[in-house]
Amino acid sequence: MHAMLLRQPGAALEWTNLPDRQPGYGEIRVKIGACGVCCTDLHVVDGELAHPKRPVIPGHEIVGRIDVLGEGVEGLRLGERVGIPWLGHTCGVCPYCTSGHENLCDDPLFTGYTRDGGYATACIADAHYAFPLGEAGSDASLAPLLCAGLIGWRALVIAGKSKTLGLYGFGAAAHILAQAARWQGRAVFAFTKPGDTKAQAFAKRLGAAWVGGSDEAPPEPLDAAIIFAPAGELVPLALQAVRKGGRVVCAGIHMSDIPSFPYRLLWEERQLLSVANLTRQDGIDFLRLAPEIGIVTQTTIYPLRQANQALDDLRAGRLEGAAVLVPALLG
Numbered sequence: 001m002h003a004m005l006l007r008q009p010g011a012a013l014e015w016t017n018l019p020d021r022q023p024g025y026g027e028i029r030v031k032i033g034a035c036g037v038c039c040t041d042l043h044v045v046d047g048e049l050a051h052p053k054r055p056v057i058p059g060h061e062i063v064g065r066i067d068v069l070g071e072g073v074e075g076l077r078l079g080e081r082v083g084i085p086w087l088g089h090t091c092g093v094c095p096y097c098t099s100g101h102e103n104l105c106d107d108p109l110f111t112g113y114t115r116d117g118g119y120a121t122a123c124i125a126d127a128h129y130a131f132p133l134g135e136a137g138s139d140a141s142l143a144p145l146l147c148a149g150l151i152g153w154r155a156l157v158i159a160g161k162s163k164t165l166g167l168y169g170f171g172a173a174a175h176i177l178a179q180a181a182r183w184q185g186r187a188v189f190a191f192t193k194p195g196d197t198k199a200q201a202f203a204k205r206l207g208a209a210w211v212g213g214s215d216e217a218p219p220e221p222l223d224a225a226i227i228f229a230p231a232g233e234l235v236p237l238a239l240q241a242v243r244k245g246g247r248v249v250c251a252g253i254h255m256s257d258i259p260s261f262p263y264r265l266l267w268e269e270r271q272l273l274s275v276a277n278l279t280r281q282d283g284i285d286f287l288r289l290a291p292e293i294g295i296v297t298q299t300t301i302y303p304l305r306q307a308n309q310a311l312d313d314l315r316a317g318r319l320e321g322a323a324v325l326v327p328a329l330l331g
Helices: 039-045 139-146 148-158 172-183 197-206 234-241 280-291 304-315
Strands: 002-005 013-015 027-037 062-068 080-082 088-090 122-126 164-168 187-192 208-211 223-226 242-250 271-272 299-303 322-326
Touching: 002 242, 002 304, 027 039, 027 080, 027 139, 027 148, 027 304, 039 304, 062 122, 062 139, 080 122, 080 139, 088 122, 139 148, 139 172, 139 280, 139 299, 139 322, 148 223, 148 280, 164 172, 164 234, 172 187, 172 322, 187 197, 197 208, 223 234, 234 242, 271 299, 299 304, 304 322
Parallel strands: 164 187, 164 223, 187 208, 223 242, 242 271, 299 322
Antiparallel strands: 002 013, 027 062, 027 122, 027 322, 062 080
16 A cells, blocks of 8 residues: 655655555455545644654545455445544543543544544544445545534534524635535624635635624624634634624634633623534434535545645645545546
8 A cells, every 4th residue: 555654743744655454353444535634634744733643644534445344343345435534443431432422532543643544545444433425426525524524513513503603714624514504594704814815705605694804803793603723813803703692612623822811702601612523423414414415525636645735735725625635646
């Protein structure tokens, strides 16, 4: 198998030829058709997340077909197309796992971070965290749903039954979530980097009721806001934008420090919440609804060997929608 390997945080990924791997008990091997490039991958590659597996193959928005079934795997079949998300394994015995909060597992493994991921031609995955995808849609169009979509969906659920919803940072996750929110009948208010007219035009095309810079106040108080951008300074701004009793949900795994802010921004029963990982039920619910919603992902396709370029484009904000690596393309 071939892979783009991260040997040391902060270094460029290396094109590497590795021995084929065999799945263990309860695992599957997946021949990868596409893998999305996520902001969390940047946090891993740039060393902003502590204690990664070393070396590690990044990538956790994986779509592919099962080509080997490990012993003890049930409910999946050879040749079936599956999606592999960020949360790659849970212990099943800690208080969080046994109470239905497996996203908070005490001993988890994360795809592309603490276990090898999808910047490769094949990967090994825990069968419990392999979601059947069916045959509709291309591998590349489905890949962003496995994190940008799933984490966005969990954030939307946590945001509650808000009618006016602010999205801070209009990238891969927000462009998927905006479609889901509009399908639910919510009005979407899109906040971008100040002066980012390209992102603002993209949000308008996806039906945002209002677009503006993150330094602007919305035309009316919001019921809830979701922050996708890893910028702690957005938290006080979002709290200021929501109404009394409103919610602000931080949807990223990493964020810069939140600056101090006056208590009055939190007062009047505003809530500040975070999202951590996902549960299997999140995956089942969202991936079942996505075709009904009619989500269309906007993707920029790169050959697997151009993973460093895709990461650079994401880091520099040159992408509209999501970047996706396709191993079958020569580069």
